[in-house]
Amino acid sequence: MNNKQVNTGKIVAVGMSGGLDSTIAAYLLQQQGMQVIGLTMQTWDKNVAKGKSVSACCGPNEVETLAAAKKAADALGIQLYVVPLIDEFQMNVIEYFRAESRAGKTPNPCVVCNQKLKFGLLPNKAQSLGIEFAFFATGHYVRSVFNPETNRYRLLKGLDPNKDQSYFLFQLTQTQLRNIIFPLGEMTKNEAEKIAVEAGFDFLLERKQSMDFVENGDYSGLLEEVDEQPGKIIDTSGNILGEHKGIARYTIGQREGLGIAATSRLYVSKIDSKTNTITLAKREEVMSLSCSVDGCTWIAGLPPDDGMECKVKLRYRQKGVVAKIMKDDETTCRLFFREPQFAVTPGQVAVCYKDYEILGGGWITESGNTTSST
Structure with missing residues (x-):
């Protein structure tokens, strides 16, 4: 207890x-x-x-x-x-x-x-x-x-x-x-x-x-007709590879169920709701060195010190990866990973830990390949 x-x-x-x-x-x-x-x-x-x-x-x-x-x-x-x-x-x-x-x-x-x-x-x-x-x-x-x-x-x-x-x-x-x-x-x-x-x-x-x-x-039962509008699947050069069944059915890093034939393994690297397109890329192109996090809350009521190194879980079953926290303000921050991370996914949460203690976390808004300057 x-x-x-x-x-x-x-x-x-x-x-x-x-x-x-x-x-x-x-x-x-x-x-x-x-x-x-x-x-x-x-x-x-x-x-x-x-x-x-x-x-x-x-x-x-x-x-x-x-x-x-x-x-x-x-x-x-x-x-x-x-x-x-x-x-x-x-x-x-x-x-x-x-x-x-x-x-x-x-x-x-x-x-x-x-x-x-x-x-x-x-x-x-x-x-x-x-x-x-x-x-x-x-x-x-x-x-x-x-x-x-x-x-x-x-x-x-x-x-x-x-x-x-x-x-x-x-x-x-x-x-x-x-x-x-x-x-x-x-x-x-x-x-x-x-x-x-x-x-x-x-x-x-x-x-x-x-x-x-x-x-x-299987989330299909929660989706509506508007969520099943087909669109283009393209590669990073804009070449059309196929057609998707609605962007709501896909996630960053997905490889299975894409319905396309390619000479190498391709993964979902971008989902663009404005153009209703899904971009596929090689695995190394779906790696990120950083991510932006919004809606941050901190257990102590205050954000950790700027530049603090911690372990971050980007998904529930992940063991945690070493990252540095750089605050933008009390509710937004950027996380800079020591090693590149696969399929850092907007909409998911990033939770920060110091040893066994949960510091807090927030919602991933975008991934990037910038490194910390400090």
């Missing part, structure tokens, strides 16, 4: 999905004498996907998710509240996804959903509906530690490197961290599974869990 002192007389609301992690988070809090209730989001609009089957975090399988959350809450002996967030999910996540895709960017809906819904609208709307609680907890594998010297919370990677989810939570604020508990941050997934068996929650191990926003990464 973190080092937050929680009075056992206070109520802790746990964001529950019916999966193992959130259920064991609630169980551990119970074992520490906390009064626990469960909150789960109702987000699925059956009209969103034009009848196509979409599941995982987003889709018509939500009925199963709600049932699983109820089963877990019953096993724990706690009250579960279903918080309706259909309109909010549509506006904040689905419309964001479509807008970014249409702009030729690769959206990251999981980051947006975590910040705006799971840690924002879910607890806030629950309290507006009269559901009382003092703290909010989740099953994320991440740690929050209070530093009395600075009077601020630090956000640290979870101890399990295979499950660390800090990448998705870089936008958390000091105000939020004051009231958030992460019971699983100090343990591994295997340890959580062992607790589930010992506590008699074996059924949790049988439920398939997915990290996908939609089933098998």
Whole structure:
């Protein structure tokens, strides 16, 4: 858990999905004498996907998710509240996804959903509906530690490197961290599974869990006809190589599914929404030494020192690459990589770390090949 002192007389609301992690988070809090209730989001609009089957975090399988959350809450002996967030999910996540895709960017809906819904609208709307609680907890594998010297919370990677989810939570604020508990941050997934068996929650191990926003990464059910307008695929010299099926279906660095024949391996290097064209290039031409980042937020509330060297994750499963932070202002910066990086993708997030601590991050707007002058 973190080092937050929680009075056992206070109520802790746990964001529950019916999966193992959130259920064991609630169980551990119970074992520490906390009064626990469960909150789960109702987000699925059956009209969103034009009848196509979409599941995982987003889709018509939500009925199963709600049932699983109820089963877990019953096993724990706690009250579960279903918080309706259909309109909010549509506006904040689905419309964001479509807008970014249409702009030729690769959206990251999981980051947006975590910040705006799971840690924002879910607890806030629950309290507006009269559901009382003092703290909010989740099953994320991440740690929050209070530093009395600075009077601020630090956000640290979870101890399990295979499950660390800090990448998705870089936008958390000091105000939020004051009231958030992460019971699983100090343990591994295997340890959580062992607790589930010992506590008699074996059924949790049988439920398939997915990290996908939609089933098998197939986002086509969320796209509309306007997103499927074909256009030219060209090379860096402007030669026409073929026709794409709508820029929303492509991402920087993509090689598979391009539908073109070439004498060498080609990758998507540029997506231009204004001309509705996709440019292909050789791998070495899709490498970048730097990138610009906008919408930066910093866990400490202040940006790091200019020129600080840190490790940056440009995608969730990346181990992290060494980079130097050069600030433009408090919300924009440029990152200069020690080594060239493949497929630095506008629309994705760059999250900065110092050892195990999350400094913050922001949204990649463009990649480049400039180097730091300092």
